Amino acid sequence: MTQRIVIVGAGSGGTMLANNLVKALREQQRDDVEVVLVGNGEDHLYQPGLLYVALDLELPAHFHRRQRRLLLPGVHLTNIPAARIDRKEQGVQLADGSHLAYDYLVIATGSHPDLDEISGFRQGAYSFYTEPEALRLRDALRDFRQGRILITIGIPHKCPVAPLEFTLLLDDVLRRQERRKEIEILYTYPIARLHSLEPVAQWAQEQFEQRDIHSEIFVNMEEIDANEQVVHTMEGIDYSYDLLVGIPPHKGAAVIRNSPDLGDPDGWVPTDRKTLQMKGDEHIFVLGDATDLPISKAGSTTHYEVAVLLGNLLRALDGSRATQTYNGKAFCFIEADEAQATYITFDYDHPPQPVAASPLLHWFKAAYNETYWLSLRGVL
Amino acid sequence: MAETIHADKTIDARGSYCPGPLMELIKTLKQVPVGTVVEVWSSDAGSKRDIPQWAERAKQELVYIRDEDGYAAIGVRKVK
Incomplete structure (x- = not known):
């Protein structure tokens, strides 16, 4: 009897899992499993690209592909969005x-x-987490000549290094354009240091001192007065502020919030931190940002989760229990300026260690931005 | 004998380096009603310093820090 796996969400995680799943089923010579991917449009956006769009370093079209062309044969795609589970x-x-x-559901709704x-x-803030917002910020930055650019951060947010990368790249762009002298950059962070990761916070502190970027800690937005610019x-x-760049707080997808007995009030799905099964439901797996796990909401964690989730899903199809375990691994490049980058990696049991920034790492990051499309197909 | 305060909600942030236990706590405090005690589990030694510091600045109430096996359980009551 044919079993059906429905994957809701065709972002990085859903697409990568669907492709890896049909590959694995083909290897096993199984034709009794149907893989259905539920997306919400014809287009697939490489979301980290919006950082470069906001700073006018790249045009949006560079980061778009047709969703259907990213899928291997055997994945059934529907672009009618999921309304309720x-x-x-x-x-x-x-x-x-x-x-x-x-028969099995994978929630990859981001x-x-x-x-x-x-x-x-x-009303008061510019941001770069959606394409329209990134373009609005790009246009505002083009015209900005003097005053304070304030960067504030909402919790939780996707890609925890992005606000820092934005700040460092902004400084570099303004210097290259000889606009930096008249502009103050004030970066703020919600906790007691400049980034959650201690080595990154120390590195950022040094960068900020060298580059005259001002900072404040323990800053959590409560309200913005757009008229008074406060x-x-x-x-x-x-x-x-004269120009406010706000990192908006994020929520789980509307489909999670609109479904009974699924997520918490903000739409995050309770997930076993090792097996990636939904707590209390062995027929549901959760992938990437949709989980309630205390880990980075980022493509990198999703990438590592795919292999674990795939292994457990294949076992579930055979009636076996989940034996593959996710160890909390994350790997993030961090752009230091337009020519250098560093990276950070860690998991549940191994704290991050600092790595010196270098031009080589910048080129690795630039290469990853292009090879992302291959990783979706399960090549990387 | 001192009364034991029980948490209304617990966050297991052990092994969370990013976003980290304090960010998880702030995220959760935004969701819950005033009066709720949220307990965060942290294996990061720095949390016993950072979380009380933030609670004081944000005028939230630190109600306890308990040392458990390999982690600290830190309780904060939402007061505003």
Whole structure:
């Protein structure tokens, strides 16, 4: 009897898993498993590219591909978005009212910027987590000549190194364009240092001192007054700005929040940190940003999770229990400027260690930006 | 005998280097109603310093720090 696996979400994780899954099924010469990928449009965006778009270092088209062309034969794609997941019925209701029954479900619905959680954010802040917002920021930066650019960070957010990369690249771009003298850059961070990862925070401190980038710690946005151009914080201190770059807090996908007995109030799905199964439901696996795990919401963690989840899914199809375990591994490149980068890697049991920035690492990062499309096909 | 305070919600942030236990705590405090005690488990020794510092600045109440086997359980009550 044919079993059906439905993967909801055709971003990095969903696409990578679907392709790896059909490859594995082909290797096993199995034709009794149907793989259905539920996306929400014809287009696939390489989200880290938006950092470069916002700084006018690349055009948006460079980071887009047709979703269908990224998939291997055997993946059935539907672009009618999922509206609701019904665990009791083991089914997914699509936006057109049709129903997809599943034997196993993979939730890969990602994390999504919420421009309305913080009062005044939409009116007062620029951001770069969606393409329209990245383009709006790009245009505002083009015209900005003097004053303070304030960078503030909402929690949780996707790609925890992106705000720091944005700050360092912004400094570099403004210097290259001979605009930096009239512009103050003030970077703020929610906790007691400049980044969650201690080695990255120390490295950032040195970079900031060398490059005259100002910083404040323990800064959590509470409200933005767009008229007065002031950010009010949970810690009771106000920060004025001339141009505000805000990292919006993120939420889980609407389909999670609209489904009964699935996620927490913000739409994150309770997930076993090792097997990546949904807690309390062995027929559901959770991949990437959609989990409630205390790990980075980033393509890199998703990439490492795919192999574990695939192994457990294949075992589940055979009626075996999940034996493959995710160790919390993450690997992130960090752009230092337009010519150098560093990286950081860690897992649940191994803290990150500092690595010196170099031009070579910048080129590795640049190469990864291009080979991303291959990793989606399961080549890397 | 001192009354034992029980957490209303627990976050297992052991092994979380990024975003880290304090960010997980701040994220959770935004979700819960005033009066809730949130307990965060951290294997990062720095949390016993960072979390009380932040709680003081953000005017939230640190209610306890308990040393457990290989981690600290830190309770914070949302007061505003």
